[in-house]
Amino acid sequence: MKLSAQAQPCLIALAVASALSLSACSGEHQHDHHAHAPSEPAHASALRAQSANEASHDGHAQHHEHAPTHDAHDHDHEHSHAHEAHQHSDECEHDHDSDHATQGGYGAHVHGEGEMTLIQDLDQVQISLLLPTDSLWGFERAPANDEEEALIRRVLGQLSAGHRFFALSGRAQCQPQDVEIIPPQGLDTPGYSGHMELEAHWRWQCEQVTDLNQVKVEFFKHYPQLHKLTAQRLTLNGSGGATLTPQHPTMSW
Numbered sequence: 001m002k003l004s005a006q007a008q009p010c011l012i013a014l015a016v017a018s019a020l021s022l023s024a025c026s027g028e029h030q031h032d033h034h035a036h037a038p039s040e041p042a043h044a045s046a047l048r049a050q051s052a053n054e055a056s057h058d059g060h061a062q063h064h065e066h067a068p069t070h071d072a073h074d075h076d077h078e079h080s081h082a083h084e085a086h087q088h089s090d091e092c093e094h095d096h097d098s099d100h101a102t103q104g105g106y107g108a109h110v111h112g113e114g115e116m117t118l119i120q121d122l123d124q125v126q127i128s129l130l131l132p133t134d135s136l137w138g139f140e141r142a143p144a145n146d147e148e149e150a151l152i153r154r155v156l157g158q159l160s161a162g163h164r165f166f167a168l169s170g171r172a173q174c175q176p177q178d179v180e181i182i183p184p185q186g187l188d189t190p191g192y193s194g195h196m197e198l199e200a201h202w203r204w205q206c207e208q209v210t211d212l213n214q215v216k217v218e219f220f221k222h223y224p225q226l227h228k229l230t231a232q233r234l235t236l237n238g239s240g241g242a243t244l245t246p247q248h249p250t251m252s253w
Helices: 007-035 042-103 146-160
Strands: 113-121 124-132 166-168 174-182 197-206 214-217 228-235 238-244 250-252
Touching: 146 174, 166 197, 238 250
Parallel strands: 113 228
Antiparallel strands: 113 124, 124 197, 166 214, 174 197, 214 250, 228 238
């Protein structure tokens, strides 16, 4: 069908308008599609939040799992230091005791050496000895046979008459009174062995005690294994001390 010349411009204008209308609708539809993209479903968002919380909780738990290990390490480290300090303390104490054992002197136990004290109380005088038994009968243990038992009995008998081992000032006119012998512990225990000391006390009564100013120890002559006595005295004239040996057996004041 052939259109008239008048109808053709109208059709062209109508086509152009229709094309413009379709273009505008297409742009508006594309804009709406971009602006209103489908939102994330609510349950998916909740799952994602829960997963994040679980991950945070797992990380926190792992931190706590590592923390005890660190604390245990610190505890072991502190315990090690404490143990080392305890060992060091023990070693110091052991060395300190060893020094005392080897220094000798008054109050120390040294073979061949003993202690002597002289005390005056008005007209009474007492001389005491503290001696390691090896200086008396040659050993520091219980007797092992009949022969050693007999030796000990003989020495104890000599000590019981021991006033003769000491020569006091003649002008003091001192007369022997009594004696006390204290045997060492363990002497009657079969098989006993260890540190042994005998203690003995001899007493005199002096008519002129103010004239007492000297004592000579004859003990060394009878017991040659004894070579030193550390002597202390306490008299009306004061106190003092001396070191007595076989070469210098006299204490004067």
